[in-house]
Amino acid sequence: MRLSSLILALAALPLVPLSLAQKPYTPTKGSEILWDTYGIPHLYAKSTADLFFLYGYAQAEAHGNLLLHAYGESRGRASEYFQATPASIKADTWVWTNSVPARSADWLKQQTPAFSGYLEAFAAxxxxxxxxxxxxxxxxxxxxxxxxxxxxxxxxxxxxxxTFVAGQRLAEPAITTATAATRVTAKLEEFKTDDDAGSNGWAIAPSHSASGKAMLLSNPHLAWAGNQSYFEAEFTAPGIHIYGATQVGLPVLRFAFNDNLGYTHTVNTIDAADLFRIKTTKLPDGSEGYLFDGKALAFEHETHTLKLRQADGTFAEKTLEIRRTIHGAVIKEDAGDPIALRVGGLDKPFMLEQYWQMSTAHNFAEFETALKRLQAPMYNVIYADKDGHIEYFFGGDVPRRSSGDVAYWAGIVPGDTSSTLWHDYLTYAELPKVIDPPNGYVQNTNEPPWDAAWPNNLDPKNYPPYMAPTFISFRTERSLHMLSEDKKISFESMLQKKLSTRAELADRILPDLLAAAAQYGTPQAKDAAAVLARWDRLTEADSKGAVLFYAWTRQFMGPAMSIQTNFAVPYSLADPMHTPGGLKDPAKAAAMLDAAATETMHDFGALDVAWGKVMKFEINSQSNGVVTAPRGPAIDGVSLPGNGGYGNMGVFRVVTYGPLKDGIRTPVHGDGYVAAIEFTSPPHAMMSLSYGDSSQPGSKFHTNQLPLLENKTMREALLNRRAVEAHLEKKENF
Known part of the structure; x- marks a missing residue:
């Protein structure tokens, strides 16, 4: 596009302050985007700045509506741009209360000239x-x-x-007054719930690899629509060749590999934000202040007015009265006291640049140098490279606290004393990590860091008591089971393991449940037990018994399927392959099976209904991806039998199916972007992006990977121009 044409076109767009005006940018002639037949953009740029320009262009082409909605929300102006709703007003209030616009402007000023130029090119x-x-x-x-x-x-x-750091901290009921016992329970349940976020990650060293080459599995589980959507792309520029994915709206790849190395993330159990109970008092002028170390301090006050777009296009206004303390913003009241939120990492403006340095590193030393910057406030990092190095790292901003354990900091801590107010974070050297362990692999599935290289466990006693809790999920146990069962793992075997739909929980507890039903069960419970006895313990489309077992699991482990109090033997870090286990109350478990059978018969008319008859792969292709589209009928007719299942059942191939509607559940979360990489020269990689690489209405690239999901197959990553041109959908020249 000619520069003059771009300027004329932009002139017709809404005005922004001159201080934020976007500088014109024209990419070097010869820069290209090649879109393959799955809608993946392959960017061929003449410079790094050109690469960022192409990436911004490609994101707008594949996800334009979603991208602009996300930016509008992050500006705290969703109620102004779109239409004011209670949800948008709440979201805008959250942005302004926490000073996101002002702090972001300060962060932008602190960027290096080079990286600032890349951001400008991306926006252009x-x-x-x-x-x-x-x-x-x-x-x-x-x-x-x-x-x-x-x-x-x-x-x-x-x-x-x-969203992630503060959101993980603010899950009710941990935000409300509670005893220490219920605080820790609330915190652990918050961490173990698979509903909102989760991931699998493996790195396999040459010593555990059949080919003698390191391998990496990247497998994040996030929402299938909205701002958590992944966008997959290939970057090629002088000295740069990267492949990977990131959330729509971010200008750098967060999950990436290059010719030398790769890394992935899982959401970790970090506590990088805290809640403080503020004790109010009167100031000498009669206004309200708060106590801190025996002194009366004044609240910082700010007023902000939201513009609220009405259905007829007119605007109303809502004035926000914002208070802040030395801890952070006051976000709510509890038992009459203001509650202030303190979030880690708000003094670290270089997260995006760090990701860029991680993705362009050439070896472990360069990667670790970037990682040590600790600019990302959370996430586990799982790493592998062609030299054979692997690493697990419990990444993020863990506050350096003077005292207290996980249970204490899970609650609302006193805000009237400097003894609880942290200002610093633990260093890279102080955080849990495992580098090149003798077992030959590292893994994480959102559990605490201690068993990342099982059986070479990290000892929690070597770290502060507030570092992380101690628990395990059955998805973790499935992960450890699959990694440790073979002396050597081939690339093909790694793919098979990744696609496994086996329910580890069934292997652990089903024999005990069948025995309980035989001894204590009603006739209906015994009929249900007969179905479960025939079940293959998989969540394949034709698996009969999985739906019934899912119903029982919700009875046995609660609606989020994360409570482990009904097991006879509690979890032990020393024995994750066998704990937790057994039935604490077999008669109660049999009664739960009867209740699950009643539910299953009511909903489906049979105890042995096939998994894929209930669980369906559907996407509404007309949705712009702003919110999860309500279930069908799918406008484009894509409705396929599902496989894979809930992580808390111990299924590694996580697909979280949403509420039952018309006898059907459809995915809301789970296997989205998947990359399996073997560090040969050049790397060999297989990919999947379940909901496609475009969310634009009517795009065929929003639904065309669902058949791969149904068939449990993955597609070859196209890592050179010849391969891309052999699978070319279209080419754009600049």
Whole structure:
């Protein structure tokens, strides 16, 4: 696109302050985007800045409406751009209460000149696509334009610090007053729930690999729509060749590999944010203040006015009265006291640049140098490289606290004393990690760090008591089982293990349940037990018994399937392959099976209904991806029998199916982006992106990978131009 044409097109877009005006950018002639037949963009750039421009352009083309919605929300202006709803007002209030816009502007000023230029190029790419193809964007999405270099910074802070870090901390009931016992229970249940976030990650060393080459499995589980959506791409520029994925709206790859190394993330059990109970008092002028170390301090006050777009296009206003303490923003009241939130990492503005350095590193030394910056406030890191090194790292900002354990900090701590107010974080050297362990692999499935290299466990006693809790999930146990059962793992075997639908919980508890039903069960419970006895313990489409077992699991382990109090033997870090186990109360377990049978008969008319008859792979291709589309009928007719299942049943191939509607459950979360990499020269990689690489209405690339999901297959990563051109959908020249 000519520079003059771009300027004229942008002139018609909404005005932004001159201080944030986006600088024009014209990519070097010869830069290209090649889109393959699965809708994956392969970017061929003449410079690094050109690469960022192409990536912004490609994101706008594949996810334009979702991208602009995400940026509007991260600006705290969703109620202004779109239409005010209780949810949008709450979201905007959260952004402004936590100073995301102002802090992001400060972060932008602190970027290096080079990286700031890359952010400007990324924003220019988005604007260039919007100017050239305005018809592809919704009218409400276009209100967010133009995009500036501030937007990816603002969105990254909103997404990571105030969605993941703060969101993990703010799960009710941990935010409310509770005893120490219920605090720790609430915290552990919060961490173990698979509903909102989760991932699998493996790194296999040459000593445990059949080929003698290191291997990496990247397998994040997040929502199948909205701001958690992944976008897959290949980057090629002078000295740069990277493949991977990131959330829509971010300008760098968070899950990536290059010709030398690769890394993935899982959500960790980090406590990088805390809640403080503020004790109010009167100041000398009669206004309200708060106590801190015996002194009366004044609240910091700020007023902000939200513009609320009404259905008729007019605007109303809502004034926010925001209070802050030295801890952070006051976010709610509890038992009459203000509660302030303190989030880690708000003094670290270089997260995006760190990711760029991680993805462009050439070896472990360079990668570790980038990792040591600790600019990302959370996430486990699992790493492998062609030299054979592997690493597990419990990453993020763990506050350096003076005292207290996980249970103490899970509650609301006193805010009237400096003894609880932290200012610093543990260093890279102080955080849990495992590098090149003798067992030949590292893994994580969102559990605490202690068994990352089982049986070479990290000892929790060597770390502060507030570092992380101690528990395990059956998905973790399935992971350990599969990694340790073979002396050597081939690439093909790793793929098979990744796609395993076996329920570890069934292997652990089903014999005891069948015995309990035989001794204590009603006739209906015994009929149910007969179905479970014939079940293959898989969650394949034709598995009969899995639906019934899922219903029983919700009875036995609670709605989130994470409570482990009904087991006879509790979990032991020293014996994860056999604990927890047994039935504490066999008669109660048999009664639960009877209740599960009643539910299954009511919902489906049979105890042996096939898994794939209930669990369906469906995507509404007309959805712009802003929210999870309600179930069907799928507008484009894509409705396939599902496989895979709930992580808390011990299924490694996690697909979290949503609420039952018309006898059907459809995915809301789980296996999205998957990359299996073997570090040969060049690397060999197989990929999957369940919900496709585009969320634009009507795009065939939103649903065309569902058949791969149904068939439990993956596609070859196209890692050179010849391979891309052999599977070319279209080419765009700049």
């Amino acid at each position: 790419g988005i604007n260039a696509y919007a100017a050239k193809h305005p018809e592809t964007l919704s009218e409400e999405a276009k209100r967010v334009l133009p995009i500036t270099a501030l937007d990816p910074i603002e969105h990254s802070q909103h997404f990571v610090h105030f």
